Amino acid sequence: MTEQSPAAMTELLNRMAAGDADAGARLLPVLYGELHALAGREMGGLAAKVTLQPTELIHEAWMRLVGGAPQSFENRSHFVGVAARAMRSVLVDHVRRRQAQKRGVDWLRIELDEVVDLFAERAPNLLALDEALERLSKMDAQLGRMVELRFFAGMSVEETAKILGVSEPTVVRGWRIARMWLRRELEV
């Protein structure tokens, strides 16, 4: 994966926002790298063999972003935050769809199913979590975003602090409180 300077990325984001599909395609790996820089480090042996490329999951998140109204992406952090929100909605939508319709298996479903299953180990009821998170965000927008970045986008404390522009201890404390509140709401 080629390294992208923040300036080059902002340029790509702006071009994408202006409807340049090629820019979007080139951004995709960058976005993926942002979201999973931490994952790559933690993968150890696996990471050496596998060059991560955008999955259909991220791709769909991307489509949601691009498909919406043009947004101005001031910087990577902002964008990653938006992507985390999109990932959340992709997953939650997928669970809803899975509940609504039983028949008709396609490849994207299989892949998303696996991802959802992975999340479900940590949050058995993704829909209830989504609703609780919605309530939390109303009371405390910062905690809401923190949960999105940490849980749905898999951001590290360090990344989350950077994206939210707060100190790492603030993230650690906030994250702990957010989980307390969510656990109580979900009774898990």
Next chain:
Amino acid sequence: MDAARWDRVRSLLERVLDVEPSARAAWIAQACGADQELRADIETLLASDSHTSTLEPPDAAGLARILADCGAGQRVGPYELVRRLGEGGMGAVFLGRRIGADFEQEVAVKLIKRGMDTDDVLRQFQRERALLSSLEHPCIARLLDGGATSDGRPWFAMERIEGEPIDVWCAARALSIRARIALFLQVCSAVQHAHQRLIVHRDLKPSNVLVTADGTPKLLDFGIAKLLVADDGRPRTVAVERRLTPDYASPEQLRGEPVSTATDVYSLGILLYELLAGVQPFRDAADPLAARETPSRPSKQARRLEPAGPSERRIGSRLHRDLDTIALTALEPRVDRRYASVDALAADLRRHLEHLPIQARPATTAYRLSKFVARNRVAVATGSIVITALAAGLIAARAGYLEALEQGERARLRELDAKREALRANSVLELTRRMLSAASPHDVRDKDYTLRRLLDDFDSEAGDWRGEPDVEASVRQTMGVAYLSLGLLEPATRQLSRVLELLPQDSGDVALEAQLAWCDLLHSRADYTGGVERLDSIVARDPAPALLAAALCARGDALRHLGRYDESERDLDRALGLARGLQLPGARLVCNILNELGMTLIELDRRTDGETRMRECIELSRSTFGPRSELVATALNNLGLSMQARGELADAAQTLGEAAEIERELHGADHAGLGQILNNLGLVRIRSGDYAAARPLLEEALRIARSNLGPEHPNVATDLSTLATAHERLGDFAQAEEAFRECLAIRSKALGEEHADTLRALNNLGNLLGRRAKYDEAAELLQRCIEVRRRVLGPDDLALAASLSNLSGVLLNCDQMAEAESAAREAVSIYRARLGPAHVDLAAGLSNLSSVLLRKGDAPGAIAMLRETLEMREKLLDASHPDVSRDMTNLGQTLVEHGELDEGQALLAESLRLHRERGNAPKPTLARTLHWHAVAEERREHAETAEVEYREALELWRGMLGVAHANTRRTAIALVGLLERRGDAQNAQALRTEFQLPPTAKE
């Protein structure tokens, strides 16, 4: 919890977390004080602080594994896998990019699942590689490369196709059956291309047939299946696993038997089935092999699916028996009964599209002839309407005759030499066959020519059918009937008269058959008297029941044309009794007789009985020939016309609509038969006063007639005339004039100056010109029309009355009062004498006469007459009929003019309401109603309302008639007067300039 309270909770929580767990309870008690709720909150939240992994972010390595497993990022051969595109039984498909390529080459890479015997697959690939890369067809995705990954999985790189699976594509666009077949034919051509190179696909299914954005179907994975499946049918796999999609596999594949091109034919059959019926025939079958023994008909499946949606419903109703037969022939479980090649399957589909008989069906003559009639209906319609009606019945009657020949009817075989009979049958059938296979149906005139040339050629070429008089007679009779059905009366006469020469009078039923054909010819020439004479002699010879019934049916038809309705009924009754007892020709003859009988009874004004017969005909046709046959459409059309004549306009419209729908489904949107029905339907709409609905129907009818018959055919003139009427009623006078003039020109040329139809066009044009204020030309045309009508039709003719009535209106505008009054009075007296006290035409005549009386200054007489007119029309017509509101306007205007302001204005207001309610009401009357309502408003000193209404009327007049027309000027003058009285000199002056009014113009 609100945000402020949460802030407090959160800050307490943050602080309590720094407190030693053992000291927390006391700390909380002190911090919360008396706020028990706050304390409970803090305590319960703290209780859910734990070190379990719930709500921890998922393991990133786990995510990575999922992603890795889906292969993205992997390198295979010279490609890098970008992302997964799809999943199949054999593995996953990825979007691949060539590594290090200067240009972005995107390919589809198929990565085969683990578990295949890679060496075996690769050896096979090396053997087939050259062959596979020789596949070059616009509908086949090219195979580019293949190999094995480092961990031993086979892969293949193919041209990347972006598209939707063919079933999804068709469903999403609700494609018509024809469009589906056209698409499917492209698929067939690709498969055939591969078969010619001995490459079998083996795994044809919708997900392997993608349709690109430009509508091109592309076949994926050609030959791949062969690489993965050993010749013995078993997968080249270590684990026992079924690789092929069983839903689309042929019986021989399911049995593990060797496959051939016939296997692809079978899979194409399933694909075709699915495209037609919207459902896969063997989906989820518990026993796939057993299910393949008895596939149900696609049309049945499609019908079963009807509630699923409108597209399915349409498909269900359009599926013909032919398509069922084609799909089921491709789906024959036994290879030797299947289509021998994809080409054969495709050829039958093409024949179906062109109304040709398909090969897959056991060919009976009746079937072939039914296709012949369907295909040649346009040609048949090139004759007059009479020929059309006759020809269909005629061909049908022949069907029974030929069927008897083909089946070697026993009695006749005993009579005649068997060998000669066979020769006769063969010759006739040979000719029939040639006729059926000739002639592209795409261009009518061209087709006439081709078919005609074929007949001419057959006539001139040597053939062993010559020499034996009765064999030659049979052949010539067939040719004669064919010429006749094309409306080519000269060659028909030549052939049929030769037949009569060849056959001795005493040669039994064969000679009588020929006589019967001759009578059909006479009827085509409208020589019903001659036909009846000859038919009398046929009937007197007491032929076999089938022949007798056909003869009586023909005579009944002729007698009706001669106005001898009672005798017609007697013949048709007798024919019906005979035909009902017959095996052959059976139901078709019975249906024809019922149809004829229905029409005769309707002529006898026994409409209920007549319509009952029509309905019986429809029911019998439906139960015998399916719900939507030609006969049903014809009978529905006749039934609709009868309803129309009874004034049951809503029923008529519905019935004709149904006939049109069937016709459209049977023969498409460009068929002459459909044009006629649409014309009838348009007429019904006009009679219902729904001119706006009538116009598009009539425009469509005209388009069809022109394209089928050429621009100068009398039928085109008929359509023009009806359309012009709609234009006229909608106030589009210029278009109406143009259409009437074209109609008149066609008729004068084709039918002569004194033909009834020409005169009607003359009358209509004259009347319209009067309305367009072209009085001199109008009067001239109408007087010419009246002169001929009086001379040809006699003094008490209704058509004459109509022209007189029209003329009086024109003369009135020319200030020839005395002539106008005498014409109007003559018209009314003809109407009263012929039509009784209440009739729409009488109402029209009275309305005209009242105008004359008004101009004469006989206001009380005029008002009385207008009242009579309005009452009559209110009784006869629906309240929403434009004629009713026009009468209201006429009476209201007159009353306002003569000071009866209250009643007059009330009528005008009601008329205005009716006009507005109708939306697109005729504009001239609306403009006039507005004008006079404004007059009444002005007299009541409602100047503002009056001004608004004058202005609206003025715009309407100007749009219809221009600034110089008297009506426009009258409203303009009234408006100027109003403005001046209100002191609005500036606007008044502007109007004077705009409408070129003199400075002191008075009304």
